[in-house]
Amino acid sequence: MLVRAADGIAMEPRVSGHALLEVRDLVLQYKTWEHLVTATWNVNFDVYAGDRFVLLGPSGCGKSSILKAVGGFLAPVSGAMKLDGRLITAPGPDRLMVFQEFEQLLPWKSVRDNVTFPMRVTRRFPAREIEQRADEVIEKVGLGRFVDAFPHTLSGGMKMRVAIARALAMEPAILLMDEPFAALDALTRRRMQEELLSLWQQTAFTMLFVTHSIEEAILVGSRVLVLSPHPGRVRAEFNAHQFTLADIEAPGFAALQRRIHDMLFQKPLAEQRS
Numbered sequence: 001m002l003v004r005a006a007d008g009i010a011m012e013p014r015v016s017g018h019a020l021l022e023v024r025d026l027v028l029q030y031k032t033w034e035h036l037v038t039a040t041w042n043v044n045f046d047v048y049a050g051d052r053f054v055l056l057g058p059s060g061c062g063k064s065s066i067l068k069a070v071g072g073f074l075a076p077v078s079g080a081m082k083l084d085g086r087l088i089t090a091p092g093p094d095r096l097m098v099f100q101e102f103e104q105l106l107p108w109k110s111v112r113d114n115v116t117f118p119m120r121v122t123r124r125f126p127a128r129e130i131e132q133r134a135d136e137v138i139e140k141v142g143l144g145r146f147v148d149a150f151p152h153t154l155s156g157g158m159k160m161r162v163a164i165a166r167a168l169a170m171e172p173a174i175l176l177m178d179e180p181f182a183a184l185d186a187l188t189r190r191r192m193q194e195e196l197l198s199l200w201q202q203t204a205f206t207m208l209f210v211t212h213s214i215e216e217a218i219l220v221g222s223r224v225l226v227l228s229p230h231p232g233r234v235r236a237e238f239n240a241h242q243f244t245l246a247d248i249e250a251p252g253f254a255a256l257q258r259r260i261h262d263m264l265f266q267k268p269l270a271e272q273r274s
């Protein structure tokens, strides 16, 4: 349905049942004193449970705006978003943002206390269950030996695991990540991508991940939605689950990156603006 042919990139239609997140004809705009800024134009996509769904596009094409809209922080001008069949109209604990700096962890609290914190504040779970839930999810992300450690004693990758554990403890339907590795040096960034993929393999959460890096999109994503420059429209959607970190040096990888690059910056076909 939403799969489009894109320049020779192999695309298989999605076959499974109903989508977890459905985004339909999403138009997002900002009104400022002087003008109206159209951030996205008629964007459509479906995220299925367990997807590593990547929004890829150049800076300013509306990726963050789409995440804000899915988060419930920005109301669409037209179109709609549904999570599990329910219309998204406001923020909710079923959609949690994992922020760019994993330094969002509270430095004076242990790993366990960082993970229990949102559960205590929101009273989403009975108080007597909270510690056990935290310990279970910390174990799941591979940090069982570090429950009492403080964030500054952990590596960047471990901090990311804590930040994701803290979100997962709230049992969201989907994790939202907005260019979480953009500020990192190349080596650290690669390590974080590896960590994220291995964590996903262990816990199989659903994520909606934003990046402007073609390479990162192919590596991190199981599905990639390619958006045009401002205002963002869907250029293509393709499967990327067949690519792993081991493929980077393969000849086909660079060619694929080039094709996506051309696709990103090609002139719009007969696209209508209003």
Ligand code: ADP
Pocket (backbone or CB within 6 Å): 030, 031, 032, 037, 038, 039, 057, 058, 059, 060, 061, 062, 063, 064, 065, 066, 230
């Ligand atoms: P991306 O995340 O892909 O870089 P954004 O979603 O941040 O893109 O922005 C999309 C467009 O909307 C850009 O042209 C940007 O300048 C504009 N924009 C974003 N936020 C605001 C805002 N709060 N007010 C006005 N314009 C905005």
Ligand code: MG
Pocket (backbone or CB within 6 Å): 063, 064, 065, 178
């Ligand atoms: Mg952005």
